[in-house]
Amino acid sequence: MPTPFEELKTRALKRWDEFTSGEKAWIRIGGGTSGQASGADSVFDSFKSTVEGLGANANVSMVGAMGLMYMEPQVDILMPDGVRVFYGNVEPDEAKNIVTQHVNDGKPLLDRAFAYSGGDGTTTGSLPALDSLPTVSYQERIATRNFGETDPHDLLQYIARGGYEALNRALTDMTPEQIVDEIKASGLRGRGGAAFPAGVKWGFLAPSTAPTKYVLCNCEEGDPGAFNDKGIIENDPHTLIEGLIINGYATRSTHGYVFIRTGHNLPIEAARKAIQDAYDVGLLGKNILGSEFSFEMEVSLTGDSYVAGEETALMEAIEGKRATPRFKPPFPAAAGLWQKPTNINNVKTLAYVPEIVRNGSGWFKDIGTETTSGTAIVCLSGHITYPGMYEIPMGMTIRDVLEKIGGGVSEGERIKVLQAGGPLNGLLGEDAFDTMIDFDAMSEAGASIGSGGIIVGNETTNVVDLLRNLIAFNQFESCGKCFPCRLGNTHMLEILDRMCQNKAKSTDLALIERVGLSMKAGSLCGHGQLGFNPIASALKYFGDEIEACLAGELPTPGVFGDGTMILPTRTRP
Amino acid sequence: MTTADTKQSSALRVEIQQILSAQQQPTITILSSLLAVQDSMHYLPEEAIKETARFTGETTNEVWSVASFYTNFRFTPPGEKTLDVCWGPSCHLLGAQSILESVHSTLEVSEESESPDGKVTLKYNTCLGACAQGPCIAIDHRVFGKQTPETATKIAMDLRGLKS
Numbered sequence: 001m002p003t004p005f006e007e008l009k010t011r012a013l014k015r016w017d018e019f020t021s022g023e024k025a026w027i028r029i030g031g032g033t034s035g036q037a038s039g040a041d042s043v044f045d046s047f048k049s050t051v052e053g054l055g056a057n058a059n060v061s062m063v064g065a066m067g068l069m070y071m072e073p074q075v076d077i078l079m080p081d082g083v084r085v086f087y088g089n090v091e092p093d094e095a096k097n098i099v100t101q102h103v104n105d106g107k108p109l110l111d112r113a114f115a116y117s118g119g120d121g122t123t124t125g126s127l128p129a130l131d132s133l134p135t136v137s138y139q140e141r142i143a144t145r146n147f148g149e150t151d152p153h154d155l156l157q158y159i160a161r162g163g164y165e166a167l168n169r170a171l172t173d174m175t176p177e178q179i180v181d182e183i184k185a186s187g188l189r190g191r192g193g194a195a196f197p198a199g200v201k202w203g204f205l206a207p208s209t210a211p212t213k214y215v216l217c218n219c220e221e222g223d224p225g226a227f228n229d230k231g232i233i234e235n236d237p238h239t240l241i242e243g244l245i246i247n248g249y250a251t252r253s254t255h256g257y258v259f260i261r262t263g264h265n266l267p268i269e270a271a272r273k274a275i276q277d278a279y280d281v282g283l284l285g286k287n288i289l290g291s292e293f294s295f296e297m298e299v300s301l302t303g304d305s306y307v308a309g310e311e312t313a314l315m316e317a318i319e320g321k322r323a324t325p326r327f328k329p330p331f332p333a334a335a336g337l338w339q340k341p342t343n344i345n346n347v348k349t350l351a352y353v354p355e356i357v358r359n360g361s362g363w364f365k366d367i368g369t370e371t372t373s374g375t376a377i378v379c380l381s382g383h384i385t386y387p388g389m390y391e392i393p394m395g396m397t398i399r400d401v402l403e404k405i406g407g408g409v410s411e412g413e414r415i416k417v418l419q420a421g422g423p424l425n426g427l428l429g430e431d432a433f434d435t436m437i438d439f440d441a442m443s444e445a446g447a448s449i450g451s452g453g454i455i456v457g458n459e460t461t462n463v464v465d466l467l468r469n470l471i472a473f474n475q476f477e478s479c480g481k482c483f484p485c486r487l488g489n490t491h492m493l494e495i496l497d498r499m500c501q502n503k504a505k506s507t508d509l510a511l512i513e514r515v516g517l518s519m520k521a522g523s524l525c526g527h528g529q530l531g532f533n534p535i536a537s538a539l540k541y542f543g544d545e546i547e548a549c550l551a552g553e554l555p556t557p558g559v560f561g562d563g564t565m566i567l568p569t570r571t572r573p
Numbered sequence: 574m575t576t577a578d579t580k581q582s583s584a585l586r587v588e589i590q591q592i593l594s595a596q597q598q599p600t601i602t603i604l605s606s607l608l609a610v611q612d613s614m615h616y617l618p619e620e621a622i623k624e625t626a627r628f629t630g631e632t633t634n635e636v637w638s639v640a641s642f643y644t645n646f647r648f649t650p651p652g653e654k655t656l657d658v659c660w661g662p663s664c665h666l667l668g669a670q671s672i673l674e675s676v677h678s679t680l681e682v683s684e685e686s687e688s689p690d691g692k693v694t695l696k697y698n699t700c701l702g703a704c705a706q707g708p709c710i711a712i713d714h715r716v717f718g719k720q721t722p723e724t725a726t727k728i729a730m731d732l733r734g735l736k737s
Binding site for chain 2: 033034036037038069070072221222223224225226227230257262263264265296298299300301302303304305306317318319320321322323379380381382383387388389419423453455456457461466469470473476477479558559560565566567568569
């Protein structure tokens with residue numbers, strides 16, 4: 001008598017075979033928000049209607065984006081012979097040509113493609129293998145293992161590739177304590193920015209026997225430059241859902257929430273559908289997979305507020321209130337959402353959990369560095385040749401990421417500055433580029449991985465102008481609860497604005513430092529406490545440029561000639 | 574207050590009550606309710622504050638507190654289409670300010686507001702989540718990447734129904 005999971009698995013493998021082992025070709029187009037922004041929707045529509053129009057023997061799917069965003073819209077075709085060929089920067093009007101030649105005539109357009117996979121390489125001319133491309137070969141894809149492979153809306157495809165095996169194993173073979181121990185042993189540290197050991201955090205929540213306990217997934221992702229949280233949910237939502245259910249089981253929790261900002265429709269829709277599908281087949285709800293464990297889950301939408309990504313403000317938002325932080329203690333594990341025991345974890349942290357449970361903690365610990373196991377999911381953008389989302393083992397240097405994966409500067413002469421980890425973290429100069437991407441190494445260098453975004457600026461970048469942009473963001477997003485943050489950010493913005501207009505006062509540097517100190521001392525949460533970080537790091541790496549700006553020696557930045565910047569004028573009451 | 578005002582107000586109340594009751598998710602709060610109303614009506618009429626208070630059993634003070642905090646909420650009807658332009662650091666380095674300047678000019682606005690013909694609401698966005706395709710804009714939450722002042726101008730003109 002097959003178990004509920006075995007039944008699911010059988011159905012899933014059958015489904016996967018229909019796409020990969022049948023007589024039909026499989027045309028996959030990379031989606032996600034980045035895909036949408038590049039025009040992938042029109043490409044998908046075009047291929048779909050072309051296949052229908054020509055009566056071509058092919059399935060057409062919108063799959064999770066592979067992350068090679070410099071190649072989007074990306075289309076690949078898997079033929080029944082097992083050879084898969086990848087095309088990049090595809091336009092909708094190329095569909096007829098590609099479908100006719102590649103699918104109908106069986107002749108891949110080798111001059112048009114950029115890589116292949118499968119087969120023995122004898123039928124693909126001089127095309128490189130996909131995993132020999134630096135943007136692929138340096139990756140170790142765990143959280144992003146299904147990117148580019150599966151339709152994010154198809155639960156069975158996720159299961160076919162190993163999905164929910166971990167949950168099944170957890171529910172049938174492991175106790176909650178064993179899972180917490182596994183997560184501790186794996187060395188998994190939180191990927192939301194604080195890098196706290198996840199297993200230890202789960203261990204704070206696990207013991208209590210309260211009848212209602214919550215595990216929350218933070219996908220607010222307000223950091224400009226970071227898109228890996230929304231990226232995971234929109235491209236492979238089930239890795240997050242499965243991770244959250246396991247989190248719930250390990251901590252004896254009863255409810256899970258996936259917290260996403262309104263307006264980000266692709267991850268919202270993907271999460272909602274994934275949750276509904278999971279309920280439909282008994283992966284959520286009462287007695288999951290026939291076990292004693294019951295668990296409810298829903299998506300919770302927040303309004304626009306960056307501070308809603310702070311864990312206690314997040315709970316306020318789920319409760320339907322203003323997203324302002326709470327005092328700690330009490331800590332969430334003691335009194336959290338609606339004062340019940342609660343854990344909050346970042347999307348990426350949870351996305352690793354299924355594979356850690358499936359493959360064992362030792363496997364995860366072996367990847368990365370001594371202090372930071374696993375991978376970093378880096379989001380590269382700005383003046384970089386190969387922007388995209390890349391999952392790399394911890395321990396790679398920043399320079400290697402920029403040069404070997406990123407392909408170096410895209411326009412101009414050299415990479416001058418990086419904004420890494422979000423607007424509460426630093427601006428890094430070339431001196432920092434040999435730092436390893438690892439929580440402790442970055443911290444020693446006065447930097448932070450943060451949410452994983454790395455924004456690249458070439459030699460034309462005006463550092464003070466960039467600082468103004470970051471502080472303007474922080475000022476706009478201050479929730480207002482603490483005056484040092486609300487007023488301090490406003491004051492720092494005024495000073496930076498003056499500097500950009502060559503109207504700096506001689507007292508400005510000392511003043512901005514004092515403001516930063518009082519923000520640090522007088523703010524309840526990281527938003528105010530860390531608000532001076534970008535300026536502190538800019539002083540460290542670009543001290544000369546800041547001096548020159550104060551002395552009025554630099555050209556004014558921006559489009560107006562006078563150094564002013566277009567900024568929103570709304571403030572939070 | 575005329576009979577027409579109160580009639581319109583009543584119709585709004587009924588519509589809002591229906592939106593509030595139609596929420597599907599298990600957890601219903603002031604925030605979820607306001608999001609549902611704005612999602613459907615694209616703004617929060619004054620009636621929405623009172624009806625949300627009534628629906629959730631909270632005070633109008635509490636509801637205003639939430640409505641005034643989150644910057645996506647608006648209290649007047651928007652233009653026919655909403656154009657978001659990203660001003661985050663990545664898009665900034667790739668030329669967002671020039672795009673903002675040309676969009677201001679094309680829409681005949683000098684800040685986040687509606688174009689004079691009421692066709693377009695301009696909003697500045699802190700991050701549209703597609704930084705690798707920057708500079709980004711969005712039309713009613715649909716993201717378009719790799720914008721230049723020229724492409725953004727054309728889009729803004731199209732949204733106003735003008736020939737470019």
